[in-house]
C-alpha cells in the first residue's frame with residue numbers, strides 16, 4: 001500500500017495578503033522566540049488551533065503543526081526537526097526566531113531565494129568506497145548501494161538535460177576533503193550525497209543539511225563552542241533547507257519507509273561545500289526490513305527517481321519569475337532578510353511557491 005499522502009508542489013496564486021503590523025518577540029531561555037499566532041497570520045494560515053500541547057495552523061493544503069517542548073514540526077505534513085523546541089509561554093506557543101528564519105521562511109517561500117534557479121549541474125556523491133566500505137547488511141556494503149543509486153540517478157538526470165558529475169564512479173576511496181574540493185569547482189550546481197544508515201533499532205529515511213551558524217548538530221550530544229564557527233556552506237542556508245525539503249519530500253513520497261525527518265548536521269561534505277547540498281540516508285542497513293528493500297534494484301531506482309524529482313522541484317520552487325522580481329525588490333538574501341524586518345507583506349508577496357503535500361493519494 002502506498003503512503004497515506006503524496007507530496008508534491010503547488011503554485012499558489014492569489015493567497016490573501018495578510019495585513020500584519022508587527023511581530024511580538026520575547027526571550028525564552030536566552031533565545032528570541034515569536035508566537036505561533038504571529039506566524040499563522042504572517043503566512044496567511046488564519047489562527048492557531050490548540051489541542052492540549054499541540055497547535056495546528058491550516059489553510060487549504062498548507063499547514064503547520066507543532067507541540068510544546070518538542071522539536072518535531074510538520075510543514076505541509078512533512079516532518080522537520082527544529083533546532084530548538086517549540087515553547088509554551090504565557091498561555092501561547094512560540095517558535096525560535098532561528099527556526100522561523102532558517103526553516104519556515106525558506107521552506108514556505110522558496111521563490112524568495114535569490115538567484116537559486118540557475119542550476120544546470122548536479123554533483124552526485126556516492127558515500128564511502130574502496131577500503132571504506134561503510135555500513136554492512138547481509139546483502140552487501142553501503143559503498144556499493146550508494147554508488148548504484150548515484151549511477152542510476154546520473155542516467156536519469158542526464159536524460160533530463162543536466163550536466164552530471166560524480167565524486168567517484170568506481171569502487172575507489174575518495175577522502176572527504178577531496179570530495180569537497182571536487183564539488184567546489186562547480187557553480188550553478190547542487191550537491192547530493194547518498195548514504196545508508198546503521199545502528200541501534202533505527203529504521204527509515206533521513207535527510208541532512210548543514211546546521212546554520214550557532215545551531216547544534218543533531219548528531220552531537222549538545223551545543224559545542226565550534227557551533228559558532230562560520231562554515232563555507234553557510235552562504236547557502238536558505239538554499240540548503242529548500243533543497244533538503246524538496247529531497248526529503250520526494251524520498252518520503254516514493255517509499256514505504258518511516259519518515260525520520262529533515263535534520264541538521266556538520267558532516268564535512270555538507271559543511272565545506274560552497275554549493276547547496278544535502279546528504280540522504282536512504283534507510284538502515286542494520287534493520288532487516290530496510291536492508292531487504294535497499295538490496296532490491298527497484299528500491300534503488302526509486303531513490304534515483306526521487307533525486308531527479310527533488311532537483312526538478314527545487315528548481316521550480318526557487319525559480320518562479322515572481323520570486324525573481326520580489327527578491328530583486330528586497331535586496332538582501334533570505335538569511336538576513338528575516339520576516340521580522342518585513343512588517344507588512346505587500347500584495348506581490350502573496351504568491352509563494354509552496355512545498356506541500358497534496359490530498360491523500362490512495
Ligand SMILES: [Zn+2]
Pocket residue numbers: 127128134135142195196
Ligand atoms: Zn555512510
